[in-house]
Amino acid sequence: MSDEVMELGLRERKKRAVRIAIRRKALELVADRGICGVSVDDIAVAAGVSPRTFFNYYASKDEALFTPAEDRLEAADSLIAGADRSLGPLGGAHEAMLDLMDERKHDLTPVRLRRKILEREPALIGSFLRVSMSTQAHWVARLHERFADHDPPFPDGYIELVVTSTWAAAGTALSVWGAGGHAEPLLDILRRQLDQLSAGLAHPLSNS
Template sequence: MHNGPSLRERKKAATRAALAAAAVRLTRERGVEAATAEAIAAQAGVSARTFHNYFASREDAIVHHLETLVDTLLDTLEDMPRELDPMAALRQLLLGAASTRQHELADLVGALHLVEAHPTVASCNQALLTRTMDRAVRIIADRAGINGDTHIYPRLALGVASAAFNSAAEVWVRGSPSGRTLTDLVDEAFTRIADGMTAPGTDQNPRSQEPPWPPTSTA
């Protein structure tokens, strides 16, 4: 009877994850050139030789971190109740992640920014992007009962959900002036989409709590 990964395999997976997370963190904090194999290994508490046993480059480590986070989200999406329509499932997925896995989501945003900002990371990420998008399209198409190869809906739904989350995460990472949580912001983003993207100040959305802009003087 198979009892899952051995202790050795679990330790190797943990080391790989720690190195990948350290690569993302160092690159975000100090820049891509500072994220050497030695610096990444030191952050993870291992030797540079150990780093090279797991990854050929820092770009590989960053992409691995992104791949792990995205695959976990897609696994969860695939297992969600079948009665949820695709947009409801995506909303519930991202609200749940925002509530319980904020630090991982912040890392995901950071990794995506690195992919966009650095051509060497982007080139390593291309195969991952293609694979994960294909899988996500299949999941959404299956839930909607349509052909994902010929119907625009799966890619449109994923693009809208991604924009909703990214917009919320950007505000959250910068620090929401009204103290809203990431969950609040993701929920508002999906609510605004469902309401037809009415401009702030012209809607009656009780979730919208943005301070006025420009700020009024209190002097």
């Protein structure tokens, strides 16, 4: 590996670290004070960067709060690319979501903070949904690639339905888990939700 390539990798890692730090501080501050109680300057100071640097990474506070984390997108890509083809898109999506929501493997603090923010700031739900829809579209594209040569082809909209329902199950699991005071592990609740979906979506219907 050339010095130039290594330097590029180092720069990208540093940029990602700054992006993560800004996003994390934005989540923490807004969860604690509310969106109107936090300025870009506040976030920049907490993250140890200048306001100008903040705007190099994010166009607004909303964007800092809800932009998908690169590591989770990459983890999803890897999980879907390596999904057992015998499980089909439904099983692949479910296994990916279970992995991503496993607290033993991933830090779910940002997930919790976003949930707290949305409960406190319902006006931000639109921003959250726009990002959620974009991320779900990313999953759909990856699943289409993984199962592109499936014979017969899956009916129109099936993979989209799989992803939408998988994300809905994750949202429901988070709500149940939060309302239950963490009495039952999140992963157990999510698995039960996904099993319920599998009972009704395991066999795709034809277009006709």
